[in-house]
Amino acid sequence: MSEFTAPEVAKENIYWATIKNSRGLLITILLLAILPFIIALVDGQPFSELLSNDPGQSKFYQALMIEIFILAVYAISYDLIFGITGMISFGHAMFFGVGAYVTGIMFKSFGWSLLPTIGLVILAGIVNALIFGIVLPRVKGITWALVTLGIAEVFFIVIQSRELVDFAGAEIGLQGVTPPEYLNPVTERLRFYYLAMIFMILVYIFYKRFVNSPTGRVCIANRENENRAIMLGYNTFWYKLTALIISSVTAGLAGALHAIFHPIIRPDIAGLSFTIAALLMVLIGGVGTLSGALIGAATFRLLSFGLDRYLGGSSQIIIGIVYVGIVLYLPFGIVGTWNQRSVRRKEGREQLLRMFTGSKEKKQDENEE
């Protein structure tokens, strides 16, 4: 990276600087890695039972965390097209749904093994992105959003159709998908937990690198003002399509994990409400921050889990009130607001430093003159 994109770092310090810059990420990975053990410890469950996937609090919470990891990948994939590239899509659930249904159908009806199925999910993700992208040069903004809604609704109707009941299970959903034995979410829960965790972290690191790459910067420029990006000589269509493909493939892979983890694949995961869930998770966490999508997904899932557990049916009202509160008091989301404040904190700190060292610097300037 040249001097124009990143602060210069002395070469011997570069490793230390990398570690320092990703301190938060490393701590998060460590905490998530030991979380099942901590819960087992609190629950009084011996580690040997935990490792052999015996029932207990830890196993229960692992399931909750796995759901969060999958939702987090789904949310971050939405943040890439909505928060980073600036395209609002109402059909994002289709990306996730295609991944889930392709996996389920291939396992159940065709008896495919894991690797070729994942290959097909990736392929289907690319095709999805191309279908969404085909209208990109013609329509923008809310019109494009409505086109994506239309395409996704067609998929939503098709998977619930009677004609495909043998494959997709119509409105009840796809049941009886047998995952490979080594990834059985019941008998190999801990392994599944680490797989989902590593998957989420890899996706996060990849997205972070993408956004910091020259291509990612053009995506941000496109979000801010497409015409300005065009006037620098960029054909923004290709950048939007790239973001769409990356987003669609990752959402599809999250869907595949969902299909392996859940005993029933319900059609809801391809509906509009699931797209709105992605939007909510991104809004809660902070639009365009990437890490916000992960935190938003965790907040979203834990909130509905906690409130459902203690309030039952009336929890939806409280959840609604909480969302309104978040939008009112954290307009930039959790991470967005945090970042904004940290800039201000940094400025304050520098100002304080200048108060003490300012006179010294001034003297130096005078000497130079």
Add this chain to the structure above:
Amino acid sequence: MDNLLEVRDIHTFISQFHILEGVSVRVPRGKIVTLLGRNGAGKTTTLKSILGLTPPSQGQVIFDGQDILGQRSFNIAALGIGYVPEHRAIFRDLSVGENLKIAERKKGDLDRKADIIFDLFPDLKRLLHLGGDHLSGGQQQMLAIARALVPDNKLLLIDEPTEGLAPVLIEQMMEAIRQLSSETTVLLVEQNFIVATHLAEDYVIIEEGQSVKEGKIADLINDQETIHRYLEAA
């Protein structure tokens, strides 16, 4: 004379409104030409029409011997036309360095041009890692112009570079434009008559979507009738 850009009688519609009703502009290679005229006369639309952002429905736009009318905007830009839109059009979510880096058309453009750019705008070097949203108005305007200097542009279209700047910054901006005109050709839209006359050699006056008069700035200064008729507040 060798014209780098020649706009011949273009007509531009924005939705159903006929905004440009016959604009012709000639920009000789290596010179600064200014578009003058009252607010809403069609100066900015002329720049946007050249770039294809508001594509003209008839007429000709010849750039460097090639008719560019009807080409896509990013292709026109890639031919070597830099555009500095009004209102300090930088990317606020990117740092100063990234704003410059993104303007590269070939790898290494920025490294080659860094000296020239930081000579013109020494402030930018100091602010390299600051976010675009933390810059003052003057710094944003400098960055917007600096960005147009990164690739090898043959022509710069600069829209209202001194709008809303403090007098001392206007001086600096004028000096910068004067210096960069030794490297490229400039088509300038400028509301500030004094700035325009100090910088440019030729002028074109646009009135109600038509180019009504062109000539040498030196002649315009003494032509009180033209100034009164087209440029003073109506």
